[in-house]
Amino acid sequence: MIMNRILVSIVLVLVCFCFPTQCARILGVFPFAATSHYTLGNSLMKGLAAAGHDVTMISPFEENNPPKNGSYRNIVLTGFAEDFEKFRANTNLFESNHQSLLAPIFMVKMLSPMAEKALNHTNVKRLLDSGERFDVVIVEQFVNDAMKLFANHFHCPLILLSTVGANSWVNMIAGNPSPPAYVPHMLSSYPARMTFFQRVGNVIKYMMDNVLSTFVIMSIERNMAKKYFPDGPDLLDVYHDASIILLNSHESLNQALPLVPNMVEIGGYHVAPPKKLPQDLQEFLDNAKEGVVYFSLGSNLRSKDLPPEKRDMFLKALGKLKQKVLWKWETDVLPGQPANVKLGKWFPQQDILAHPNVKVFITHGGLLSTTETVYHGVPVLAIPVFGDQHRNARNAERNGFALSLPYKDPNFSEEKLSELLKELLTNQSYTENVKRRSRIFHDRPLKPMDTAVYWVEYVIRHKDTSHLRVAGATLPLYKYLLLDVIAFLAFISIAVVYILGIGLRYLLCRRRNKEVKKIKKN
Structure with missing residues (x-):
């Protein structure tokens, strides 16, 4: 027994020596x-x-x-x-x-x-x-x-x-x-x-x-x-x-x-593999036969701060859906809350997006949310408000898996929201495009x-x-942009043109003088 322990100790020392951590x-x-x-x-x-x-x-x-x-x-x-x-x-x-x-x-x-x-x-x-x-x-x-x-x-x-x-x-x-x-x-x-x-x-x-x-x-x-x-x-x-x-x-x-x-x-x-959802959310998502629309404006923007007119537009548009809705709403009460809407002050967003019944993600277009929706392959309705959200929404639209309605768009209305949601929910091309993007996202040499x-x-x-x-x-900016080289070449070009101009005028004057002398001689 003692001999075995000694051998094990020697092996461990050799392993640590050969493969240092x-x-x-x-x-x-x-x-x-x-x-x-x-x-x-x-x-x-x-x-x-x-x-x-x-x-x-x-x-x-x-x-x-x-x-x-x-x-x-x-x-x-x-x-x-x-x-x-x-x-x-x-x-x-x-x-x-x-x-x-x-x-x-x-x-x-x-x-x-x-x-x-x-x-x-x-x-x-x-x-x-x-x-x-x-x-x-x-x-x-x-x-x-x-x-x-x-x-x-x-x-x-x-x-x-x-x-x-x-x-x-x-x-x-x-x-x-x-x-x-x-x-x-x-x-x-x-x-x-x-x-x-x-x-x-x-x-x-x-x-x-x-x-x-x-x-x-x-x-x-x-x-x-x-x-x-x-x-x-x-x-x-x-x-x-x-x-x-x-x-x-x-x-x-x-x-x-x-x-x-x-x-x-x-x-x-930052995206982690999906974890098990809380029971109430799991049942809500599992039982959504027509699917779920997930709505969150991120951590800095809060839905509760929406002005009443914009909030009512969302309420009416979401209330018309046959899909269920999960809405990140930061207070206990949402006036006029439709029957198909479930509220939560916080949701495990990545785990929700991983659920197969989530059909559309209404988001502000933040980079983390955009990354997570591509990771899990969920189409997007982007409502960009500030910062890089507009750029992210534009890229998502360009890649064919999103529609965008900027918060300050003059056409922002219940009708426009309903139109865009219907397009995303019924046109499979958005889902196909985001699934393709998701495959590109995951296809890397290393995680x-x-x-x-x-x-x-x-x-x-x-x-x-x-x-x-x-x-x-x-490099200073003038060198990086070759401004000194451009100025030098421009100077040389102007100088050459100027010298050629002087030379040409000289030749023309000389020729004219010869012609004048010839006329006088005759």
Whole structure:
């Protein structure tokens, strides 16, 4: 018996020696209190912990169900969630105009103070002064460039996560090409094939982004970086130093775009396999012989805040359906609630969309909801309100699995809602198209979370990933756009034309003089 134990111990030691487990210490910085942003940050960090790593996450929320593998520690930004709730209660998001040219300025005014508040938080200061070491820092890229210096402070590589995929601000960091001729601005609803005036508007939006980033955001963020990382480098010197940029996007969901080597798409990594539904929901869905329409406006927009006239339009349109309806409604009572409508303040959305009786998803067009509906193959009626919702709705329509009725559309009416719902419920092409998109979504070499884990571990293994960065990332705009070359060639062309013009005039004058002399001689 003793001999057997000794042999087993020797085998275990040899296994551990030959196949060492690499457990890295990873810091995630996700300071924004919007539930969708937290969901994406938390999903990534939990996935890394499940892969066996030691994870620390700065966020406004406490994770109550950490993964069993690895280690998961919260550094909670206390007060952030409560402040965000107050902001949401005092802001009518249904009336906001986040597609205007001034929308990026509104975002800066809202998000920059949030980032500074996070850096000034007692729990964050305690971590910065702790002397802890990390192997990599992951920061959500969202108007918070000063937080890039977390990586310098802890002497480790930096990874960025863009929760809205590739966009003009992220592209500037990586030097990623985004030709405005066919890449619509994130906050626009332009199609890929734009009209002339849409291209004019798109160029103006891109120019405003560049001006805003260069002269406003960078100034704010540099001052913030100097204030909270006084011994660190100038932000300009590390602005382009992201080892990898993880993108919450995929070509099954978004327009195909050029991506430089250190930009990696992991769209859908937050989606989990369906779990068992609560009994009441399971019975409701199972017994829906004609199917179910699921209606949710996400975590930031709330159905209860709909103005009475819009709410009544939905009530009448949904009440006409022979299908049952699940409506995420945030209070106990819905005036005029139809008999076929079941309410809930919260629903397990992913598990509901996985049920075969769900026929249509009425959504605001948020990226998480769009991703989940493609994952499970459910057609969409999109009601985009602000931000990237218009872009997501446009892409879903272009891919043939959705119809869209923007919240501020002048044709918004009960009749229009009924017409669109009838089309989605009776025309099988929408279901066929979303099932095809779902197959594309799932057909990848690796699952999205496995891809994310691989690239994080790649950065940890190699530390220096400068071989993945393009030189264009650090070129000034005039060089990147070849403005100096164009100006030089234009100057040379003008000079050549000017010299040729002078030469031609000289020859003409000389010839004329000869003719005059000849006439005089005769």
